[in-house]
Amino acid sequence: MGLTAGILGLPNVGKTTLFNALTKLDAPTSAFPYTTQESNIGAVEVPDERLDRIVEIVKPRNVVRTSFQFTDVAGLAEGASHGEGLGNQFLAHIREVDAICHVVRCFKDDNVAHVNGAIDPVGDIEVVNLELAFADLDVIAKRIEKIEKKAKMKADHDSVAEYEALTLIKQALEDGKMASSVKLTDEQASLVRNFSFLTMKPMIYVLNISEDDIANADKLINEVKKAIGEDNKVVAISAKIEEELSKLSDEDKEMFLADLGISETSLNLLVKETYDLLGLQTFFTAGEKECRSWTFKKGMKAPQCAGVIHSDFERGFIKAEIVAYDDFIKYGSLQKVKEAGKFRLEGKEYVFQDGDMTIFRFNL
Numbered sequence: 001m002g003l004t005a006g007i008l009g010l011p012n013v014g015k016t017t018l019f020n021a022l023t024k025l026d027a028p029t030s031a032f033p034y035t036t037q038e039s040n041i042g043a044v045e046v047p048d049e050r051l052d053r054i055v056e057i058v059k060p061r062n063v064v065r066t067s068f069q070f071t072d073v074a075g076l077a078e079g080a081s082h083g084e085g086l087g088n089q090f091l092a093h094i095r096e097v098d099a100i101c102h103v104v105r106c107f108k109d110d111n112v113a114h115v116n117g118a119i120d121p122v123g124d125i126e127v128v129n130l131e132l133a134f135a136d137l138d139v140i141a142k143r144i145e146k147i148e149k150k151a152k153m154k155a156d157h158d159s160v161a162e163y164e165a166l167t168l169i170k171q172a173l174e175d176g177k178m179a180s181s182v183k184l185t186d187e188q189a190s191l192v193r194n195f196s197f198l199t200m201k202p203m204i205y206v207l208n209i210s211e212d213d214i215a216n217a218d219k220l221i222n223e224v225k226k227a228i229g230e231d232n233k234v235v236a237i238s239a240k241i242e243e244e245l246s247k248l249s250d251e252d253k254e255m256f257l258a259d260l261g262i263s264e265t266s267l268n269l270l271v272k273e274t275y276d277l278l279g280l281q282t283f284f285t286a287g288e289k290e291c292r293s294w295t296f297k298k299g300m301k302a303p304q305c306a307g308v309i310h311s312d313f314e315r316g317f318i319k320a321e322i323v324a325y326d327d328f329i330k331y332g333s334l335q336k337v338k339e340a341g342k343f344r345l346e347g348k349e350y351v352f353q354d355g356d357m358t359i360f361r362f363n364l
């Protein structure tokens with residue numbers, strides 16, 4: 001699918017630690033700022049209990065889980081928009097990501113330097129978001145300079161509409177809001193899309209908490225939401241624990257989680273939320289040879305979804321045989337679903353739904 005979620009935040013907040021936990025890779029972390037000079041990129045498997053249930057029923061010889069990409073973006077600092085830290089290079093990397101996991105340091109550790117001296121999650125969030133806003137304002141100022149004259153003379157429709165959109169976004173940013181809060185018409189949105197505004201990207205806040213605070217996670221989340229707005233997505237995670245967990249076998253991990261009295265790690269929750277933030281959904285193929293989850297973008301039609309598996313499937317697409325996941329579980333086998341009349345044959349215009357189980361019919 002080519003979409004990537006960027007991990008972003010001040011230095012030494014645990015971004016690379018989180019990246020390692022997510023990808024099970026081993027990128028270097030350190031107690032000193034700016035260790036990550038080059039962005040780390042890795043794939044993350046999407047946990048899905050539905051696939052687990054399908055596997056229990058079908059008992060295939062092989063199981064493959066879909067994945068998507070995370071990027072651990074190198075070095076943001078206060079002043080990045082003026083060239084501090086890795087400066088502009090950093091901002092260019094952020095422009096390329098499709099959603100942002102904004103990591104915020106909540107853990108205390110005297111051995112790990114805090115760039116601003118003290119633990120202050122809400123203050124840090126403001127610092128980072130302000131840098132993103134400055135970068136966007138910079139882009140807007142340059143563009144407005146170029147098109148203002150044309151727009152004011154009402155020379156052509158597009159520049160008038162673009163000017164209006166940019167002015168709206170500029171105003172929001174100057175009021176301390178994100179570009180994503182601005183309601184644009186479809187036309188305006190498409191005119192400003194190419195600027196890839198940083199504050200327009202969907203964002204989830206990841207509070208990196210101490211092990212001792214796991215029990216208090218909800219309280220912390222609520223405090224942060226109260227300060228930055230209730231409609232923001234916020235999760236709490238202990239990156240360090242998650243990194244340790246990611247190195248355990250599934251069996252040991254389950255025991256560890258049982259000890260903590262939880263069934264799912266917050267890491268899984270973060271992966272699912274980010275997947276959703278990117279507008280991604282899942283369909284399944286379920287054969288005796290292999291059961292597999294596949295990723296598609298919300299709104300994709302049947303031939304495009306076939307193309308996710310293989311470009312030949314898209315080119316030669318005829319029909320998609322579809323069974324909804326809930327029906328499959330309810331009736332217990334494909335045969336019984338068919339007998340109950342819940343099996344569908346869909347054509348080119350069918351918009352795939354999250355959880356569809358499918359077999360593509362194609363002709364080459």
Ligand SMILES: Nc1nc2c(ncn2[C@@H]2O[C@H](COP(=O)(O)OP(=O)(O)O)[C@@H](O)[C@H]2O)c(=O)[nH]1
Nearest residue numbers: 011012013014015016017029030031107109240
């Ligand atoms: N105590 C504690 N240390 C952490 C945690 N997460 C990261 N660290 C440590 O903080 C330092 C910076 O982490 P790193 O992932 O490199 O931060 P980055 O600069 O944001 O990529 C490393 O020494 C990590 O081991 C945590 O949850 N608790």
Ligand SMILES: [Mg+2]
Nearest residue numbers: 015016035036
């Ligand atoms: Mg790092």
